[in-house]
Amino acid sequence: MNTVPSVDNAFDEVVEAIAERGIGIFPRFLDAPRVAALHQDFAALPAWQLTPAGIGRDQHQHTNKRIRTDKTRWLEGDSPARRDYLALMAGLQQQMNRQLFMGLKDYECHYALYQPGDFYKKHLDAFRGRGNRRLTTVVYLNEDWRPADxxxxLVYPEKGKAVLHRVLPEAGTLVCFLSEQFPHEVLPARRERLSIAGWFRIDDPVAPAVLL
Ligand SMILES: O=C(O)CCC(=O)C(=O)O
Ligand SMILES: [Fe+2]
Structure with missing residues (x-):
């Protein structure tokens, strides 16, 4: 693997958090040059390539503006910044599989743009025994984000209404959690909010979440 040691350490922290708590939040997971390259890559997309995000699964995909209003574009290895990001996530996948035997088979991710006022209501990224999203990642590309923005x-525990984590979408921060276990929502932003949301998938949707 052609990764620098600091990134491997960062992977270890993510693996440990998932094994122990099922969720982790990692400020500065992406270094400044990576954030800048991805931000530039995202900003250069023509507007027509960003389309209203879907909800639901596969062929049942549909949009529902009461649930989410962001715009997305699937990210593939079609630019250097995207290739670099996918390689980084492949490294994380490998580490997860080696240490936790999670059986992650592939990774899908998209750029997401929330314009002022856009939101995504409380939801789960995967439902137990249905679908194959196992581990969610979100990284943010927003410099100088302030609480007032x-x-x-907001991330919630599996049961209960109290907020478990409140995360500002700060440049470089990674949020990673078991897709079936943590309901979450995105509150309306007052400025443009850029992120990459992604999901590691398994083949067998009924395999246990983390084998220890
Ligand atoms: O952007 C975020 O903070 C979370 C996005 C999200 O929940 C999703 O795309 O499923
Ligand atoms: Fe989500």
Missing amino acids: GGDL
């Missing part, structure tokens, strides 16, 4: 990600 809104756009917080």
